[in-house]
Amino acid sequence: MSSIKNIKDFAKMKQAGQPITMVTCYDYAFARIVSETDIDTILVGDSLGNVVAGYDTTIPVTLDQMIYHSSMVKRGAPGSFIVTDLPFMSYHVSIEDTMRNCGRIMKETGTNAVKLEGGKDFVPVVEALVKASIPVMGHLGLTPQSVHKLGGYSVQGKDEEQRKTILEDALLLQEAGAFAIVLEMVPEPLAKEITQRLAIPTIGIGAGRYCDGQVLVIHDLLGLNKGFNPKFLKRYADLYTISQQAIQTYHKEVKEHTFPAEENVFK
Numbered sequence: 001m002s003s004i005k006n007i008k009d010f011a012k013m014k015q016a017g018q019p020i021t022m023v024t025c026y027d028y029a030f031a032r033i034v035s036e037t038d039i040d041t042i043l044v045g046d047s048l049g050n051v052v053a054g055y056d057t058t059i060p061v062t063l064d065q066m067i068y069h070s071s072m073v074k075r076g077a078p079g080s081f082i083v084t085d086l087p088f089m090s091y092h093v094s095i096e097d098t099m100r101n102c103g104r105i106m107k108e109t110g111t112n113a114v115k116l117e118g119g120k121d122f123v124p125v126v127e128a129l130v131k132a133s134i135p136v137m138g139h140l141g142l143t144p145q146s147v148h149k150l151g152g153y154s155v156q157g158k159d160e161e162q163r164k165t166i167l168e169d170a171l172l173l174q175e176a177g178a179f180a181i182v183l184e185m186v187p188e189p190l191a192k193e194i195t196q197r198l199a200i201p202t203i204g205i206g207a208g209r210y211c212d213g214q215v216l217v218i219h220d221l222l223g224l225n226k227g228f229n230p231k232f233l234k235r236y237a238d239l240y241t242i243s244q245q246a247i248q249t250y251h252k253e254v255k256e257h258t259f260p261a262e263e264n265v266f267k
């Protein structure tokens with residue numbers, strides 16, 4: 001059973017020194033599996049653009065797709081605390097547009113919170129959402145929606161200027177009312193410093209050992225995303241191979257007339 005029921009539990013877990021576990025989920029079947037583990041919270045990440053839809057970036061992901069996938073996850077994990085990623089350009093145009101988009105997410109999916117990428121520039125957006133009672137998770141460091149500006153998927157915060165910006169952004173997001181912040185691909189010492197300076201928890205992916213929690217993309221941790229081997233990733237299973245072997249065995253048995261067998265037949 002997950003330990004997180006609401007945003008207050010994030011802060012409580014940080015205070016108690018209990019690591020927060022988060023995985024992404026994009027559909028009913030995986031949400032059911034996750035909801036029957038002790039994982040604390042689920043992220044419907046726009047990484048679905050990569051691992052489900054097969055795009056090179058998360059940029060093509062739409063608001064309607066995030067709503068569709070989040071509602072599937074909610075049906076599979078009705079008791080879990082679910083965070084839905086705001087897709088590219090759904091919170092950039094204006095506060096009014098953002099509120100309309102987030103209103104749709106909250107009403108149509110039953111999700112508990114939204115996550116957005118960026119720091120200082122998005123403080124007014126975070127403030128407006130929090131004011132409207134929509135909990136916000138921040139996301140700093142490598143922010144995949146900015147891949148074209150960043151020039152690739154590399155570690156962020158390595159030089160002093162970037163380091164200071166990420167730290168300041170984290171403090172600003174906290175002040176604006178974010179209840180937690182994802183830190184993606186930043187050096188461990190920077191993630192440690194941010195984690196120590198914030199009252200709200202940090203959830204790391206490629207951000208080292210000292211964050212208050214960790215998040216992984218479920219396809220990556222289960223070994224479904226063949227060929228994706230970043231240093232930060234640990235594969236806990238090889239479902240790509242297991243699935244392929246099962247499908248191949250089914251194919252072989254049909255060809256050999258051993259499936260369907262006696263026990264699979266209605267009489």
Ligand code: KIV
Nearest residue numbers: 024045046047182215
């Ligand atoms: O979209 C996503 O899955 C994410 C995680 C990598 C944190 O933002």
